[in-house]
Amino acid sequence: MDETKNQNRQGCLVRTLRQRLVMTQEEFAHCLGITVSTVNRWENGHSSPSKLARASIVALGEKNKLHVDAFTLDVTEAEPQPQYVATNSVYGA
Numbered sequence: 001m002d003e004t005k006n007q008n009r010q011g012c013l014v015r016t017l018r019q020r021l022v023m024t025q026e027e028f029a030h031c032l033g034i035t036v037s038t039v040n041r042w043e044n045g046h047s048s049p050s051k052l053a054r055a056s057i058v059a060l061g062e063k064n065k066l067h068v069d070a071f072t073l074d075v076t077e078a079e080p081q082p083q084y085v086a087t088n089s090v091y092g093a
């Protein structure tokens with residue numbers, strides 16, 4: 001029973017991510033290299049993403065500036081990464 005609840009929760013999270021990316025199931029499936037029916041099964045709680053699929057989902061989220069937890073599939077805004085800015089050095093130029 002817990003596995004079914006987990007699959008339903010993960011399905012909701014997959015759907016939420018896909019909607020935040022403003023993608024259809026077909027577009028989402030294409031980006032992940034899977035079938036539309038697989039995305040549909042995930043979203044409806046009939047199955048859950050494999051480890052490899054999770055890694056692809058995480059990478060897709062990061063590519064779109066979202067942090068996706070590889071274990072829970074929770075989605076949050078990615079933390080901005082500090083950017084190195086070159087400044088004039090006191091020793092040169």
